[in-house]
Amino acid sequence: MAVTIRDVAYASGVHVSTVSRAFSAPHLVNPETRTRVLAVAEELGYRPNRAARALTTGRTHNIGLIVADIANPFFPPLIKAAQAQARTRDYHVFVADTDEDPQVEEELIQTLTKQVDGVLLCSPRLTNKTIERLHEDVPFVVVNRRVKGMPTVLMDVGRGARLAVEHLRDLGHRRIALVSGPSGSWTSRQMHEAAAAMSGVDLVLLGPNPPTEQGGLQAAGDVAASGVTGVLAYNDLVAIGLMEGLIGRGVDVPGDISVIGVDDIVSGRLTRPKLTTIAMPTAAAGRMAVDMLLQSVGEGGGTPVAMLETDLIIRESTGEAPR
Amino acid sequence: MAVTIRDVAYASGVHVSTVSRAFSAPHLVNPETRTRVLAVAEELGYRPNRAARALTTGRTHNIGLIVADIANPFFPPLIKAAQAQARTRDYHVFVADTDEDPQVEEELIQTLTKQVDGVLLCSPRLTNKTIERLHEDVPFVVVNRRVKGMPTVLMDVGRGARLAVEHLRDLGHRRIALVSGPSGSWTSRQMHEAAAAMSGVDLVLLGPNPPTEQGGLQAAGDVAASGVTGVLAYNDLVAIGLMEGLIGRGVDVPGDISVIGVDDIVSGRLTRPKLTTIAMPTAAAGRMAVDMLLQSVGEGGGTPVAMLETDLIIRESTGEAPR
DNA sequence: TTGAAAGCGCTAACAC
DNA sequence: GTGTTAGCGCTTTCAA
Numbered sequence A, B: 001m002a003v004t005i006r007d008v009a010y011a012s013g014v015h016v017s018t019v020s021r022a023f024s025a026p027h028l029v030n031p032e033t034r035t036r037v038l039a040v041a042e043e044l045g046y047r048p049n050r051a052a053r054a055l056t057t058g059r060t061h062n063i064g065l066i067v068a069d070i071a072n073p074f075f076p077p078l079i080k081a082a083q084a085q086a087r088t089r090d091y092h093v094f095v096a097d098t099d100e101d102p103q104v105e106e107e108l109i110q111t112l113t114k115q116v117d118g119v120l121l122c123s124p125r126l127t128n129k130t131i132e133r134l135h136e137d138v139p140f141v142v143v144n145r146r147v148k149g150m151p152t153v154l155m156d157v158g159r160g161a162r163l164a165v166e167h168l169r170d171l172g173h174r175r176i177a178l179v180s181g182p183s184g185s186w187t188s189r190q191m192h193e194a195a196a197a198m199s200g201v202d203l204v205l206l207g208p209n210p211p212t213e214q215g216g217l218q219a220a221g222d223v224a225a226s227g228v229t230g231v232l233a234y235n236d237l238v239a240i241g242l243m244e245g246l247i248g249r250g251v252d253v254p255g256d257i258s259v260i261g262v263d264d265i266v267s268g269r270l271t272r273p274k275l276t277t278i279a280m281p282t283a284a285a286g287r288m289a290v291d292m293l294l295q296s297v298g299e300g301g302g303t304p305v306a307m308l309e310t311d312l313i314i315r316e317s318t319g320e321a322p323r
Numbered sequence C: 001t002t003g004a005a006a007g008c009g010c011t012a013a014c015a016c
Numbered sequence D: 001g002t003g004t005t006a007g008c009g010c011t012t013t014c015a016a
Helices: A005-012 A016-024 A031-044 A050-057 A075-088 A102-113 A128-134 A157-170 A186-196 A213-226 A236-248 A282-298 B005-012 B016-024 B031-044 B050-057 B075-088 B102-113 B128-134 B157-170 B186-196 B213-226 B236-248 B282-298
Strands: A062-067 A092-097 A118-122 A140-143 A152-155 A175-179 A202-206 A230-233 A258-263 A276-279 A305-308 A311-313 B062-067 B092-097 B118-122 B140-143 B152-155 B175-179 B202-206 B230-233 B258-263 B276-279 B305-308 B311-313
Touching: A005 A016, A005 A031, A016 A031, A050 B050, A062 A075, A062 A102, A062 A282, A075 A092, A075 A118, A075 A282, A075 B075, A075 B092, A092 A102, A092 B075, A102 A118, A102 A128, A118 A282, A128 A140, A140 A282, A152 A282, A157 A186, A157 A230, A157 A258, A157 A276, A157 A311, A175 A186, A175 A213, A175 A236, A186 A202, A202 A213, A213 A236, A230 A236, A236 A258, A282 A305, B005 B016, B005 B031, B016 B031, B062 B075, B062 B102, B062 B282, B075 B092, B075 B118, B075 B282, B092 B102, B102 B118, B102 B128, B118 B282, B128 B140, B140 B282, B152 B282, B157 B186, B157 B230, B157 B258, B157 B276, B157 B311, B175 B186, B175 B213, B175 B236, B186 B202, B202 B213, B213 B236, B230 B236, B236 B258, B282 B305
Parallel strands: A062 A092, A062 A118, A118 A140, A140 A152, A152 A305, A175 A202, A175 A230, A230 A258, A258 A276, B062 B092, B062 B118, B118 B140, B140 B152, B152 B305, B175 B202, B175 B230, B230 B258, B258 B276
Antiparallel strands: A092 B092, A276 A311, B276 B311
């Protein structure tokens, strides 16, 4: 068995409670005793058992991070950043993948609840109602979606969409398609609203579509047939699939049709032409979400909503409208 | 506070131990009592506290998964698969990113040790000695590296390298470069040994290089100057950077130089030309590693070493040798 | 400043 | 088949 607080207490000739204090309430113990205890602990290789500690303190020092699909390139930078940020606060993170299944998501949250101080819900697929119910048992921070009364981290995709449409308009495009994502998606709705409000262009809504390359590929026919010269896609994956489908049909990108994606995943820099896209601050979102969660765990006050900036990155998949 | 076993016991008129048994030793309790207890538990929304359970059983039902870099596209499929497999066995997984820093890696392992039943070490950067020392406190499974006496999951990159070299040889290439990875890398060494043993081709070793796009980009000059007509790169990232550098220098791929990567990351399908690569069974490795870990946690016997198949995926970055 | 004792939620002998 | 009891490793009153 591993070395416990008792071993340290015995070896340093003090009571366990003193050892405990030496670690978690240093000011309550004589400096000399403390140094001695710490030295002995070090020598024995003692590490406090966080689970046992959690039992009395009610603080696990763990958080849960639930995402729809780890393999979706949008998430890894967020996971990485969240995990790194958590570590600076001495927190560990459980990562769970729901495979886009709300059922799995709910179950995961429930089994995780007792082991964590809070949960980060990234692009959750659950209904608001279910989220609210589950929230009774554990603090949440929701990323990429708006749920009433819940601390939230959003990325301003509306602004991104406006920038994108402006960019296309400046290039002379007058008829633009929005190749949307899944029907329930908050992001998709934001994009639509922002784009629809822009003057000087006609907007054609094409969707819903699965948020994947496949989804984009399948939409290529409709896009080609729609007579648009510019496209704003739900995300980079969709944009990449779309470009593939378009090029496969003999459509030139950006000669005939300009394409803009969302997310700025690394793959977007590798396509030919390189993808113009709206960069999402995923890493910043991960960090901020962790901060918010630990904040709300500590105090419980308020329901902060953060809106992070997005930016348009112009590469090669957009150009002058054909005339 | 959340509902505990005590609440359930009280509400169903039995002792806590009976409730405990109803969950973890059903055969020891009267079927009727059991159904009643379970019903009450369900109604109250009782969920066993796994941390508390771990305190008595010594089984946390958690595992740790430590990777060098979550954002490296090689890892997400592995993480996803490991996490999914763990879930089928009722295990949760801590994911931690070391940022390629051995120091961080060691500390992470130490703080995680008490909270998990075992740890998956993916492409660890620690010395064998350190790994062996840490292994005294917690079971390990090592992925992508060979450590004496440790359960291991390997991917047969040697075979992949042979297939790759054969493929180039069949296309008429006689002088081939191996653009290697980091100096300590097990994978890199395997590739080198396998490729060097092939007859009918001259092998030029270029490296070590960082395992990134940047690394490939920087190696482009040497590759172009080396007079080879075929290249096997350490991984897809390096291969992609290399292609970029080559094409930027006016070298045609595959017209002048053929390029083969390793990993089969999704981005490789997006480059122009599409990347020929050695597919690594990362998802299978993740699943197998979890199985091995839980196996060794359960029994502790043996030191299994699994070698998973790799395959050559021929796309567009390889072609006939120029004459 | 330190020790003693109770208890966090749960399981595991041991009785009955 | 079920209740009793002790205890997992730790923190936290309460005394001294």
